[in-house]
Amino acid sequence: MPTPAQRTRSFRKDRVTTPGGKVKIHYSKKQPGIAKCGNCKKPLSGVPRKLPTELKKLKKTQKRPDRPYGGTLCSPCTKAKMKSKNMERWEND
Amino acid sequence: MIEVGRVCMKTAGREAGKFCVILDVMEDGYVLVTGPKAATTVKRRKCSLHHVEPTPETVKIKKNATDDEVLAAYKQAGLFSKFGTKEPTAKDVEKAKDAERKRATKAKEEKAKPKAEKKEDKPEEKKAEPKKEEIKKEEKPKPKAEKKEKPKAEKKPAKSAAKKTTKKAKK
Numbered sequence: 001m002p003t004p005a006q007r008t009r010s011f012r013k014d015r016v017t018t019p020g021g022k023v024k025i026h027y028s029k030k031q032p033g034i035a036k037c038g039n040c041k042k043p044l045s046g047v048p049r050k051l052p053t054e055l056k057k058l059k060k061t062q063k064r065p066d067r068p069y070g071g072t073l074c075s076p077c078t079k080a081k082m083k084s085k086n087m088e089r090w091e092n093d
Numbered sequence: 094m095i096e097v098g099r100v101c102m103k104t105a106g107r108e109a110g111k112f113c114v115i116l117d118v119m120e121d122g123y124v125l126v127t128g129p130k131a132a133t134t135v136k137r138r139k140c141s142l143h144h145v146e147p148t149p150e151t152v153k154i155k156k157n158a159t160d161d162e163v164l165a166a167y168k169q170a171g172l173f174s175k176f177g178t179k180e181p182t183a184k185d186v187e188k189a190k191d192a193e194r195k196r197a198t199k200a201k202e203e204k205a206k207p208k209a210e211k212k213e214d215k216p217e218e219k220k221a222e223p224k225k226e227e228i229k230k231e232e233k234p235k236p237k238a239e240k241k242e243k244p245k246a247e248k249k250p251a252k253s254a255a256k257k258t259t260k261k262a263k264k
Contacts, residue, residue: 066107075105082104086146 002027037074039081047071095124095142100150100172105143108135112176113145117157129160131181131189132167150175161186 002011006027014026035047046065048058055063064071069078099115103126113135117125122142128135137160152166164181167173173180181189 067105068109078109079104082102082109083146085110086102086104086148090149 039077094147098152098154100148101145104146111135131185
């Protein structure tokens, strides 16, 4: 029997054959999904795929690229966003 | 659109979304640019034209003007209010200048010193490592070779003898 904390679907179940020939189930936390761009849904580079407890141990610069919208938008999408912002800014003047 | 004195917005990197002024147009699609740093946090740097978006604003500046001249030109044009930023105080300007000086001195020291040290260090490590491996290699293979030779010599004849006996028995 697993411990009560492991009796959820958020745990992964690995079947392991022991040296005695029995099949046992090992429980481990599921890997979180890949971070994706909020606009084009492509996977982001520079954002680690780790559990939040492991992310806490990293430094701020290791968690996301150091630029506006870093970690939420990909680089071509930020470029397009900046260009559109620039256009809007000077339209009324 | 792209000329000396044109105010631009940077669209890539850590300075994306900040304003800067073109100081010089180089060949191969590059541009010299400053915020200056005290005003908009854009460093004085060489920059690709792909990373710069021009705005309708211009400023009267000479080619390769200093940061102080650019700040004075901003005041005349009244661009700080349009950027939505405050005028940098004298303290901010001094801070930015000091930081640049420190960076320049550090870069000079690093260029001068560590190259010579690294060259001296690396070959020593390389020399030291292979010696250990050589010693290990010399020690290890000898016993293995002895072990392998003995059992093979003993086992093979025994097996072959056993096979022969069985074959003979079958016959």
